[in-house]
Amino acid sequence: QVQLVESGGGSVQAGVSLILSCAVSGSSAENYCLAWLRQAPGKERQEVAVIHSNGRSTYYPSSVSGRFTISRDNAKKRLYLQMNDLVPDDTGMYYCAADPEWARCVYANVTYSGQGTQVTVSS
DSSP: OEEEEEEOOEEEETTOOEEEEEEEEETTGGGSEEEEEEEOTTSOOEEEEEEOTTSSOEEOOTTTTTTEEEEEETTTTEEEEEEOSOOGGGOEEEEEEEESSHHHHHTTOOSEEOOOEEEEEEO
């Protein structure tokens, strides 16, 4: 079992930066890939950033590549998402997610996810 608790969301203006954080707990969580997923109103949940258990391999869809950076600190049991130059299309509920399989993280078909934190970007 893995438990995930997100924090750091809020309402911001376009162009600013925001950092999301996730507390990760549970046995063997350091061996899991971790991801940030986003669900916009009326849309399916999709991945916005994924990081391998090795902490080096990452994946970003083109919509956020170059603006978002995912990182993990296994010693502190934390996952982070640095979001720069936010745009209104970044609005949504952001979920911290974990899975033992890389492909499941990349395709947002994860085993574990948190309750989410809302990010609203206004123009």
